[in-house]
Amino acid sequence: MKLLREAYYIVLGFLEMLGASGLFLLRMLRYTPTALRRPGLIFQQVFNIGAMSLVLIMVSGLFVGMVLGLQGYNTLSKYASTAALGTLVALSLLRELGPVITALLYAGRAGTALTSEIGLMRATEQLAGMEMMAVDPVRRIVVPRFLAGVISMPLLVGIFNAVGMLGGYLVGVKLMHVDQGSFWAQIHTHVDLYEDFRSGVIKSVVFGAAATLIAVFEGFYAQPTAEGVSRATTRTVVNSALAVLALDYLLTAFMF
Amino acid sequence: MKQTRTIEIVTGFFIILGFAALYVIATSATNIQSYGRARGYSVTATFTNVGGLKVRAPVTMAGVEVGRVTDIHLDPKSFSALVTLQIDGNYSQIPDDSTASILTAGLLGEQYVGLDPGGSDSFLKNGSTIQYTQSALVLEKLIGQFFSKATAPGGK
Numbered sequence: 001m002k003l004l005r006e007a008y009y010i011v012l013g014f015l016e017m018l019g020a021s022g023l024f025l026l027r028m029l030r031y032t033p034t035a036l037r038r039p040g041l042i043f044q045q046v047f048n049i050g051a052m053s054l055v056l057i058m059v060s061g062l063f064v065g066m067v068l069g070l071q072g073y074n075t076l077s078k079y080a081s082t083a084a085l086g087t088l089v090a091l092s093l094l095r096e097l098g099p100v101i102t103a104l105l106y107a108g109r110a111g112t113a114l115t116s117e118i119g120l121m122r123a124t125e126q127l128a129g130m131e132m133m134a135v136d137p138v139r140r141i142v143v144p145r146f147l148a149g150v151i152s153m154p155l156l157v158g159i160f161n162a163v164g165m166l167g168g169y170l171v172g173v174k175l176m177h178v179d180q181g182s183f184w185a186q187i188h189t190h191v192d193l194y195e196d197f198r199s200g201v202i203k204s205v206v207f208g209a210a211a212t213l214i215a216v217f218e219g220f221y222a223q224p225t226a227e228g229v230s231r232a233t234t235r236t237v238v239n240s241a242l243a244v245l246a247l248d249y250l251l252t253a254f255m256f
Numbered sequence: 257m258k259q260t261r262t263i264e265i266v267t268g269f270f271i272i273l274g275f276a277a278l279y280v281i282a283t284s285a286t287n288i289q290s291y292g293r294a295r296g297y298s299v300t301a302t303f304t305n306v307g308g309l310k311v312r313a314p315v316t317m318a319g320v321e322v323g324r325v326t327d328i329h330l331d332p333k334s335f336s337a338l339v340t341l342q343i344d345g346n347y348s349q350i351p352d353d354s355t356a357s358i359l360t361a362g363l364l365g366e367q368y369v370g371l372d373p374g375g376s377d378s379f380l381k382n383g384s385t386i387q388y389t390q391s392a393l394v395l396e397k398l399i400g401q402f403f404s405k406a407t408a409p410g411g412k
Contacts, residue, residue, distance in 0.1 A: 155274020
């Protein structure tokens with residue numbers, strides 16, 4: 001009986017969080033046109049969110065691509081079809097690994113920073129101060145960060161994919177001596193511009209919106225204490241990871 | 257002031273790099289070339305069996321790619337497959353009695369349409385039909401024929 005009641009409260013809490021973040025998203029979308037009129041605020045956040053994640057994304061992409069090249073080569077060489085290595089690396093990156101790993105890294109690198117920043121603003125009553133000056137903190141603080149996240153994610157994924165393919169190329173062609181011509185020719189014939197590339201970009205935009213929404217939502221509604229902010233930061237990482245993986249399944253099922 | 261300039265430069269660099277990466281992937285790591293062939297002309301060919309032929313499979317002549325398969329559907333009257341081929345505008349002088357056959361690249365590779373030139377003086381043009389076609393080789397049927405021949409009383 002007690003277990004049942006606990007499960008009931010967990011489900012209720014989940015629904016409440018989903019509904020609240022949905023409403024928060026609507027509130028942000030309503031302010032989007034006004035926020036777009038001040039692009040300076042957005043680009044400042046693109047720096048914080050996107051440009052500062054650049055090194056992390058590039059290094060991770062390189063290693064992911066290199067591992068794909070190595071693992072793919074070992075498996076494909078059993079079937080004497082190492083010429084397909086390029087296709088394997090490109091499709092894995094464009095369709096799944098690029099958007100998903102970038103989103104997970106993004107949640108850890110940029111999402112946590114957003115949550116703790118906004119949460120600390122709440123805890124030090126800066127948000128309340130803004131409200132006193134008749135400045136809506138959602139419009140001034142939250143929306144530029146959200147838009148910056150949505151802009152930055154596809155760019156980060158693009159960089160991750162490009163560097164990852166370079167990593168796969170280095171391992172496959174330079175280290176394992178897969179033929180360079182067939183490496184690229186196979187990519188050209190088998191990677192579809194719409195089905196693979198465009199759906200990867202769609203995924204990255206959706207993941208960017210989801211991860212940033214969770215980060216600013218948790219920060220904005222964090223309990224204004226040191227403990228509350230730390231809890232909100234933890235929740236950002238956990239919820240973003242779960243949301244990204246669940247959305248990934250849904251989008252994959254719809255698009256491919 | 258100096259610090260904001262650095263921030264702006266790094267942000268601009270990030271944005272350029274991101275778009276450049278997307279552009280490079282889209283142009284050099286996908287089949288974007290096969291979409292740019294809007295010009296040219298399309299011809300149809302009827303096959304009794306297309307096997308595993310897919311839309312956007314290449315159309316080749318003497319091994320050189322001259323076009324793409326743009327549509328495959330079943331003709332509801334004759335129950336044969338109607339295949340539309342988009343041929344590049346550069347190759348406008350293909351004899352209209354050429355043969356279209358469905359071939360396979362390698363033993364288990366992808367299927368494509370091969371054109372063998374005929375000897376006619378008139379050429380294929382937009383909307384014309386290729387008369388002579390050769391269907392795909394279906395391995396199961398071939399093996400079936402082989403076995404029925406081998407087990408038939410008169411056969412060896």
